[in-house]
Amino acid sequence: MSNALKNLLYKMADDALVIGHRNSEWTGIGPMLEEDLAFSSMAQDKIGHAQALYSILNTLFGEADPDTLAFKRQEKDLKSCQFVELPIGEYDFSIVRQFLFDHAELLRYDMLTQSSFQPLAQLAKKVKGEIKYHVMHGDTFVKQLGNGSEESKARMQSALNYAWPYALGIFEKDETDAELISEGVFAGEDELKTRWLQKVTPVIEAAGLKVPATDETKIVYGGRKGFHSEYLKPMLEEMTEVTRTDIDAEW
């Protein structure tokens, strides 16, 4: 059981760390002052979620301390899905990614409020409000831009089409999934995916966009097993650049 739990905590924490770092790349260059600040603040929320999850791994499972887990692991050790490591691209993609990813996050944490694993159930109750705002932010932008000009609509649709097979990769299962379900820890990736489709579909339609067709053979899996795209390594190198200059420094 402890392996299945660790696996769940790692993939959630790594997702939060990687998307948090990626979204922070907009700091200072956001499309407008207010949005620059909002997006940066939400990126910080994600880093906070990662820290909370790494802390559970540290205190209850004897894993290394949160800083070590965040800054001193190799690319292949990260269990994040490939969706979160993609470059920020243009703002259309970053918004679409936030929209798709955070709907999954909100539902995942919502399901986890019922978890038999108390530390995770408690954390879920604590962070649900933050993620609810991230979802409101994503929904509002997607509707605004989807119903905006011809250009913004076209950009949003093409970002959505590009993101779709990656987003479905969030729900990559492994052999621990069944165990988590039977132990009442987490209702499982398939259940999450079903609920997610029910949530994102009406928003996409309200935005005047089309829900991309799902081609099962094109879904981007692998991240949960440590297989990543060419984008993760350079990101980790940049993220850990300062830490690596003096690996034993105390902060």
Add this chain to the structure above:
Amino acid sequence: MSSLDPRVNRLDFKKITDGETHTNSHLITWEVFHQDKRGKQVIHVGIVHAPTPDMALILAKEQYARRGKTTNLWVTKTSDVYTFATEDEDIFETTPEKHFRDPAYYKVRDRIEKFQKQQKQTV
């Protein structure tokens, strides 16, 4: 000046002097009001740029409510606010001699003391 960060394109100062600037002029402003406790009055805290009330609220949340306790925010179009003209500011100047409008003008201290004394005696 180009940035050391390859992702960053800095504003070209020459373009500013030539009159070409980037502004938020395509977005209207919204006045933001903050409430820190349910039932308490909302207090004006500033503005945000946004095209719609939904966007204004979403953006106001991180500008004005990311620190400290918040229970709600209000936004309203700046253009919906009706105000006095700046040159009419003098209507707020009041002459200081109107003591009769000042509670301190009414000396009631001795009457209060008399009442308190009376209360004590009856107990």
